Amino acid sequence: MSVDLEELARRAKEVEPAWDDLREQRVLESIRRAPPSEPEAPRRRVAWIAAAAIVVFGVSAGGWLWVTGASSSNRVAVVAPRAPSEPPEAARSEMVLADGSTVALDADARVRLALQEPERVVLEQERGRAVYTVAQVPARSFEVHTPAAIVRVRGTVFVVEVDDDATLVEVREGRVEVEARAGDGRRSLLGVGDALSVAATAETVAEPEVGDRSSASAVGGRPSESAVGGRSSASAVGDRPSESAVGGRSSESRPPPPPSADELLARADEARLASDPARAAEALDAFLRHHADDGRAASAAFTLGRVENRRGRHRVAARAFERSRALSPTGPHAEDALAQEALAWSSAGDIERATDAARRYAEAYPSGLHRSRVQRLLSGE
Amino acid sequence: MTSPAAQAEPDERLVARLQEGDDRALTQLYRRHARYIAGVARRLMGDELELDEVVQEAFIALRDRAHTLEEPGRVRSWLVRVTVRGATKRLEKRRRRRRLLAAQPPPRTTTDPVADHELRALFQVLEQVPPKLRVPWSLHRIEGETLPRTAELCDISLATVKRRIAKADARIRAALGREQEG
Numbered sequence: 001m002s003v004d005l006e007e008l009a010r011r012a013k014e015v016e017p018a019w020d021d022l023r024e025q026r027v028l029e030s031i032r033r034a035p036p037s038e039p040e041a042p043r044r045r046v047a048w049i050a051a052a053a054i055v056v057f058g059v060s061a062g063g064w065l066w067v068t069g070a071s072s073s074n075r076v077a078v079v080a081p082r083a084p085s086e087p088p089e090a091a092r093s094e095m096v097l098a099d100g101s102t103v104a105l106d107a108d109a110r111v112r113l114a115l116q117e118p119e120r121v122v123l124e125q126e127r128g129r130a131v132y133t134v135a136q137v138p139a140r141s142f143e144v145h146t147p148a149a150i151v152r153v154r155g156t157v158f159v160v161e162v163d164d165d166a167t168l169v170e171v172r173e174g175r176v177e178v179e180a181r182a183g184d185g186r187r188s189l190l191g192v193g194d195a196l197s198v199a200a201t202a203e204t205v206a207e208p209e210v211g212d213r214s215s216a217s218a219v220g221g222r223p224s225e226s227a228v229g230g231r232s233s234a235s236a237v238g239d240r241p242s243e244s245a246v247g248g249r250s251s252e253s254r255p256p257p258p259p260s261a262d263e264l265l266a267r268a269d270e271a272r273l274a275s276d277p278a279r280a281a282e283a284l285d286a287f288l289r290h291h292a293d294d295g296r297a298a299s300a301a302f303t304l305g306r307v308e309n310r311r312g313r314h315r316v317a318a319r320a321f322e323r324s325r326a327l328s329p330t331g332p333h334a335e336d337a338l339a340q341e342a343l344a345w346s347s348a349g350d351i352e353r354a355t356d357a358a359r360r361y362a363e364a365y366p367s368g369l370h371r372s373r374v375q376r377l378l379s380g381e
Numbered sequence: 382m383t384s385p386a387a388q389a390e391p392d393e394r395l396v397a398r399l400q401e402g403d404d405r406a407l408t409q410l411y412r413r414h415a416r417y418i419a420g421v422a423r424r425l426m427g428d429e430l431e432l433d434e435v436v437q438e439a440f441i442a443l444r445d446r447a448h449t450l451e452e453p454g455r456v457r458s459w460l461v462r463v464t465v466r467g468a469t470k471r472l473e474k475r476r477r478r479r480r481l482l483a484a485q486p487p488p489r490t491t492t493d494p495v496a497d498h499e500l501r502a503l504f505q506v507l508e509q510v511p512p513k514l515r516v517p518w519s520l521h522r523i524e525g526e527t528l529p530r531t532a533e534l535c536d537i538s539l540a541t542v543k544r545r546i547a548k549a550d551a552r553i554r555a556a557l558g559r560e561q562e563g
Binding site: 006008009011012019023026028030032034036296 | 440499504524525
């Protein structure tokens, strides 16, 4: 079938951004606040390339390279901010391994690549929080060793957080097996939404705060003796499971992995275009539940707030605006989000919260774009 | 909003004022050209994820390098050139990042859904086209820039620009054709 590309390009010329007065003013304010730009220094570029070459070589060679999340350091493999809107203090560093797996490190994280071979990759995480996105490579095992546990994966996304007393593992996609180092080396199989805290001593505790729906299957019989309340119920495993047990029985009771971030955003876009705010809200909500670490989360939360406002669900909208700001306190939506939060609380009839948000807005943005509306809230008009 | 007086004052004069350090001239130039520049950036980038940053960078460059403008009357053209460079850099960065991250699908935004399915397909296909082909193609085919002007904006020769546009044409047609058949 032939494509009339010229006609399509002509129509593309009509695509315009959502550039309204508010956005125009916001960008202008950013320009006014921006410090003078410096001419690009060739020396810096050369230095950056050299540093990148060294660290990429270090990672691909599988050497004993410590990588920390402190983004000011050039010791990381590939330094890539998560999103342009994120504040510098929240910026992460990212390790990219030869097989395409990535490790996003929080500023306090310390991870080293201990072994990188075609059939086995081992990383050691000494402290801090890191998000692992593991490429699916058949017949290659991928392990993260912490002081308290060994986490083995196939292809998945999971978070490992290490502190002095315990290691917390939270699974976002796929499944992982966690083996406690202390005691009898019990193993737990975690699925999507599950979280498990492995104490540095012989105790294993399911983490009630994380994990929203699924539960890990008990493999090998003995249920966890220390699982605590809450929705997550990852259970400890008595005996070392065979590979077939890990791959087979456990997956039957587990819900399918959540849709990808792009898929959910596409659904939200389509629903908004179809004037279906309920479906848009559902997709955005799912995006925020499953992909809260995505660089677009603050923008999605802001959009959710707007959608919920349109649905007349002002309380939910206020929460969404609050979340948008929390996700990106200095991002492009931050100011609007705080003002919208105040207005949404007001519409929901929660005067106390509305006043509180309005007051915070007035303090943070004394000459902000919404100051007159916010001022009206404060004066009780 | 733009005042009638500001509308009447030619770009040349505003640039001269800016060169003398008058910040209000920058505001007036921004009010006059920002929307147009945002449109160019939006179509070049295919989405609005980094739109504010690209526009911001163009006007910061104007503020800081106004003294280098050889033809102050063609400030919009100068801004487009800066925008093309900024957008190209960001597209290249995205592409590098996608390759490093095992070819993840292109990012989507929650703020700029394009209603037209065919156009959406076009922008998705453009995500797969290398920026060195995509940018000249977009400037010539979408923005309607002439070939010599496209070559100038991309800092490449006329022969190269022709070759790259032809290559992009072929790739885009093939990809869209596959999409229609699929």
